Amino acid sequence: MFYEYAHIYANLLAMEFVKITKKTLLFDTCSFFLIVPVGLEDLAKHELYEKLDLFFPDAIIPEVEISTGGIALNWELSKGLLLNLILKIPTRILLRIDQFKCRDFPKLYKKMQMLPWKHFFCHDNITIKATAHQSRIFHSTRIEKSAHDGIKHFFQGNPPKKQEMLYAQDLQTVLIRLDNDLCTVSIDTSGNALYKRGQKTFTSIAPIRENLAAALLYNMYRLLHKENFEFIDPMCGSGTFLFEAANFYKPHNKRTFSFDVWPLLLKETKNSKESFHKKVHTAFHPHFFTKLTGYDIDEKVIDITKKNQSNFNIENLTFHQRDVMSTDAPQTHKQNVIILNPPYGIRIPTFDHIENFYHHIFEQLDKDFSPQLLGIIIPCGFSYRKIIISGHKLIEKRQFSNGGLKVQFHIFSKID
DSSP states (O other): OHHHHHHHHHHHHHHHTHHHHHHOGGGSEEEEEEEOOTTOHHHHHHHHHHHHHHHOTTSOOOOEEEETTEEEEEEEHHHHHHHHHHOSSOSEEEEEEEEEEOOSHHHHHHHHHHSOGGGTOSSSOEEEEEEEESOSOOOHHHHHHHHHHHHHHHHHHSOOOHHHHTSOOOOEEEEEEEETTEEEEEEESSSSOTTOOSOOOOOOSSOOOHHHHHHHHHHHHTTOOSSOOEEEETTOTTTHHHHHHHHTTSOOOSOOOGGGGOTTTHHHHTTHHHHHHHHHTTTOOOOSOSEEEEEESOHHHHHHHHHHHTTSOOSSEEEEEOOTTOSSOOOOOSOEEEEEOOOOSSSSOSHHHHHHHHHHHHHHHHHHHOOSEEEEEEETTOOGGGTOOTTEEEEEEEEEEETTEEEEEEEEEEOO
């Protein structure tokens, strides 16, 4: 059933932009760059390939190139833009529109005034963000000014059509990167960062970003060899892990993207996204786990999380107030997967105390739930050997940054 709905969805996505690919040969194949949190690139690649297979089963799958912090691929404009709707791990998706050698500001200005900005923007009120590494021109503010002046000159000679000006256009962003005098010009297709899903209204203290949660869940899910597992978050906070687990295969349908108002796509995208969401979203309900349960010690946090839940249509999701160290064990079956994002030490001042704290939590969770897999995020510098309990083994570890702090995600498995 899951693959049947995925095939229907893919057909609708292909129909959405068919007129564009026929009339705009210049943009049939484009270069995209998916910005991904450092340390999670391999998971983002697996997600990309899996969802390309599910949502675009008849398309030729593009080759990808992984680098630190991102994935590059060449693909049709229509399909590449729609990756914004279906991918959950990337932070944003860039469309690369030009790349050239540049060693002085006059050349940058000239190149910028020659690019086809009318396909993407209705005005020159554009945010430009520049970075430079080992290049002859390196002053980011001057780079941004030269680029903006070039775009302004372009629109002086290519004013937008009146019907295009009728549509309000959110602020668009152009990114310029100079690396060894090679200048790459990209347009942000996403707008707000993709971890801003548009559904989670309320947050608790120090929530994990949605795309990080999605990546860690996907990491654990790929290690399971059968279904019918219950997912438990014993310190759920505002419910990020649980909502991401429930929605990993569902498209974004509560937010807009920068490309929605591009003149190139304006007529074709005005009603198309809304129409295919209505047709598919009600039936498209694959998910990681058969049951989702969240616990938190703070009753007010549980109330916040339940308010968030009202923005989602999720079955088999429940929240309960409970101290993770409580000896009053809840009733649950033994096919459990647990993920844990405990405090990193703000309230517990020393490393030794934190390691003991994590170890005791591990012991209590094993006693209460006997999880098949347990994933825990801890700051770098802590030894997992002081956390693990007997009867379990470490099967995977990865490092990434959470809120500016270097952390490690450990996955432990019960020894059979």
